[in-house]
Amino acid sequence: MMRGSSRSKSTQNLDRTVCMTNCPTLIVTVGLPARGKTYISKKLTRYLNWIGVPTREFNVGQYRRECVKIYKSFEFFRPDNEEGLKIRQQCASAALNDVRQYLADEGGQVAVFDATNTTRERRQTITAFAEQNGFKVFFVESVCEDPVVIAENIVQVKLGSPDYMNCNTEEAMEDFKKRIECYENSYETLDEVWDRHLSYIKIIDVGRRYLVNQVQDHIQSRIVYYLMNIHITPRSIYLCRHGESDLNVKGCIGGDSGLSPRGREFAKYLGKFIESQDISDLKVWTSQMKRTIQTAEAVSVPYEQWKALNEIDAGVCEEMMYEEIQQHYPLEFALRDQDKYRYRYPKGESYEDLVQRLEPVIMELERQENVLVICHQAVMRCLLAYFLDKTAEELPYLKCPLHTVLKLTPVAYGCKVESIFLNVDAVNTHRDRPEVGISTKTHRNVVAPVINIIRNISLTNDGAALVSHFLPVFFYTLFPDLGDACTLLFFANDLMQMM
């Protein structure tokens, strides 16, 4: 947001809300039915969670379905249906209540309130609710009058909705159109003058045009950038790893080796496969590592190298076998198994770092249409987690075997996945989550895990003293199953040595 010297002191103070920069944000969708609000809500939620901002969507239609078990017809939505109105109001309130709980008590950072919110009155209520609770509000309005787009939306996501389980296509279409009409008369779009103090983005005609007003902070700026880069043109994204490499065969991680004979075979088949798919305007992206480039050379399409697609940097463990890591760095090995997502190799990276590194790749993938990404195991896991909405806990254990292409096609609110094994054998490089007695933390974005706490402590002047004091507390808090004092001492010693 730009704040020039033109604004009078009084308005400046109004805008200086009490919130600190870590104020939770309430995103409020606005728009007639079948304008893509839920599509946007789900996609935005998926993106924010992936970049590490705990986000959840609250779909009022869902609350309504739980309240009114059976949907009869559009009559429920008639503006003169008092009983219907009462129920819908209650549902909205229930949803807002859950929003408050999520943002205030459960560590949520962003809540997406997905409903039509088409009247100024309703939006006023929400704004007041947010102010009361110290949440920032950002509206996302979708405006579209193209009948073709609207009809397509209805076909893709409404006909299959639980509301129309017992109807045929024509009946459902007819009813839904009447439902939209119920909202049309009272629809008050966000107004340039009346709503000039609100923060919002208005998306017009599926992204042809945007109106952005009063962006308050970093997260709203990121949200705007994201929304302005997504599109709904049908396309497919192909993800695969490089062909089997020489280091793969040896069982070593990382490095920058070339393809093995089987890897070269895979590259050849990949070329054939891509040709057979007859993809229009395919872009091919590789990392800057030898093995992905060698693979791309076999696909007779020009390719582009992205340093951001390089495999995770294993630091001191580069080119080691898992057995060697266990031998030379047993503590590191164990810590990695405890929190594979956040664990950072010494002088290397973590999956969490990878996600940050890959964000521009995801943004460009959103802008593009048909793309083949030839990358690496950890990188592919991160990209896949984004497309398939996997949590930070699941991400490092996603199965991305060699010589297998995943074809992702956006459909309705998600992604269809086809897995195509190109029939060239390769070693298995997947390491399952080991079964350990030590409990692992189960939700992301909690205060820094042990490894980071220890590293931070070591940097203050009284490092040693602090560690010996706080260490037992940390361990018992985080690993309640770890009752064994000997094991505790073992960890403590190794940790002291690390510093």
Add this chain to the structure above:
Amino acid sequence: MLYGGQVEKIELQQTPLLKIWVPWLGIGGCKISRRRGSSVPQLTNSPTLIVMVGLPARGKTYISKKLTRYLNWIGFPTKVFNLGQYRRDAVQTYKNFEFFRQDNKEAMQIRKACASNALKDICIYFSKENGQVAVFDATNTTRERRVSIVSFAKEKGYKVFFVESICDDPDIIAQNITEVKVSSPDYVNCDKEEALADFLKRIECYKQTYVPLDDEKDRNLSYIKIFDVGSRYLVNRVQDHIQSRIVYYLMNIHVTPRSIYLTRHGESELNLLGRIGGDSGLSPRGHKYAASLGSFLKGQNIKDLKVWTSHMKRTIQTAEHLGVPYEQWKALNEIDAGVCEELTYEEIQEKHPEEFALRDQDKYRYRYPKGESYEDLVHRLEPVIMELERQENVLVVCHQAVMRCLLAYLLDKTSDELPYLKCPLHTVLRLTPVAYGCKMENIFLNVEAVNTHRERPVNVDVTRDPAEALKTIPDHF
């Protein structure tokens, strides 16, 4: 590529400077490089012509210069073509606002000719000088003018993106005029009041024929409309990646007065030994500096200061002395020297003499084996710059190479100058945006430290004598 059932081995070689893998065909001992892949993502194909639109004193030149600086820094060769400059070159002396009157036919002809010349130069910039983006900085307030630019661009195969600045706040306009117009060459012989009065009349000349970009009539053009210095934006038909980046950048900049403080960590143990990289702690003098830094900041009385550090021990230790909350950015970590980490320059010369020479040949693009280049650093730092633009008062505690990159962005230095910018230890640079640029204050906090700056030696040939390579190495323990 295939012989019968056998799969050909695809040979690659790594280019020595950039460390990019490229295919090669060895024919009779001579290497020929055949590259089907590009070493960077092709994020822009046709050249892009950015066309500013707006009445005088609406910030068009401010935006043009800032945007150009940003695009050049992230690696898109960009140049501003300021029509006012062309006019000053054509009409040596500016008399008064009458030149800009709608009915001044002679002046109109001159202005039209200037516009033509500017467009011609843009053509040359794109076709002969490897330009990728040109910013046509002029009022372009009539539909007629814009239509002619669009057809010019269409003819040449350039993409067009309009940036319109709309503002009716008299305070902002008056401030703009004071900051940049009154001191313009046009008003060199006038006093402030005369200049202000004349300029306001100049604006009136344009107002009569000003037709803003229209929602309906211009619905097929690609543009962003900036209202009231960024409180509101209208974005229409973004065509490609670069336009998307431009929009994102424009939506993040602001004009609120503030200062950016850049400093390196305090002197580190490895600094003392003349070793590069690593993750060591502060030396005793380094701690002293950090404490002085704390006192200095208190004395500056900065409102709402944000402090950023890297994830490396030495910057965090420095920030710890300040007694204020700080945010760690991995993106601010020092350049990764790969196999040369923790070596002295003498050791690098001994172990990797060729690499050492290559680095001196093109320090910006040179990538350490298994490490990074300055070019990589810039890409890594882009989100930091974007957030710096959003923020107000910030202190960035970072490292030599990182600080050079940030400084190059703020002071508009080229990629040739960047790796040799002087960023000594124990010195704070205070940068304050002023007019079209940045005022810089250099504050040495009076705690001695080793010098870590290595000038480019005269001989950069790979066959050079070790002595020639080591000539410019700073002293160390």
